[in-house]
């Protein structure tokens with residue numbers, strides 16, 4: 165397939181580096197639906213009011229199609245293709261942001277994802293939830309909304325916010341005289357912001373990882389996988405000590421894969437890790453390997469991955485920037 169070649173060869177994805185225990189197409193895999201910041205990449209201002217010289221990263225989007233451009237990044241979102249022992253596949257998506265529909269059209273088709281079996285939300289910010297209206301696009305058609313609702317796992321706090329943003333997705337019964345309108349059917353399930361309150365979504369167990377996303381806000385990451393342990397943390401400015409313990413080599417045990425937030429290349433930010441803090445955290449947690457997500461246009465995929473190859477050799481932990489569409493086979 166033309167696209168397949170483009171992504172696997174054109175973008176120099178090193179599958180040996182990234183493969184985590186096996187790469188059979190019928191096994192479990194992680195698919196990075198989005199690896200960019202909230203405003204996504206390209207940054208619109210770089211294109212409508214170009215600087216002189218123009219932003220190299222954003223300008224690539226004018227000549228390279230998104231499916232072949234690792235510097236084209238939608239909102240952070242991960243699809244877990246969970247293959248159970250009986251060979252059944254379950255599709256679990258973490259976050260449904262502003263760019264959800266575009267991600268479905270591009271990567272569900274490319275990776276042959278037929279549906280979404282359950283949804284997990286990290287928090288209620290726009291880049292994690294504003295695609296929820298479009299969930300109906302991946303649900304069976306019923307003009308009367310008579311379908312099995314998709315389970316969606318979220319905190320009480322996120323639920324209250326979504327009830328304001330999308331009252332029609334939360335409303336249980338029609339009011340007197342209200343017409344039926346087709347909307348996404350969701351089965352809301354409240355989870356706790358605590359590492360010791362795991363939950364099961366589509367047969368896979370998840371441990372919530374509360375982290376600070378700004379000092380006034382708790383966001384969830386998730387730890388999952390029985391055979392290979394994966395932690396996904398998309399929005400973080402600081403690790404509380406108990407969360408850090410749960411995913412540290414020196415604490416509860418070494419992760420096979422850490423997926424971690426990194427917003428800007430330099431400096432720091434009040435609500436996110438930037439590159440220096442992200443790399444410090446990787447060293448401290450010491451996973452077997454790490455992939456970074458949430459990048460702005462400051463990151464140039466190939467250039468920064470070259471830097472990371474050197475860093476990885478030096479520190480003994482393979483780390484790379486992820487990219488939209490990346491599929492990582494993994495034994496869960």
Ligand SMILES: [Zn+2]
Nearest residue numbers: 210219222461
């Ligand atoms: Zn730019």
Ligand SMILES: [Zn+2]
Nearest residue numbers: 287289377399
């Ligand atoms: Zn956020």
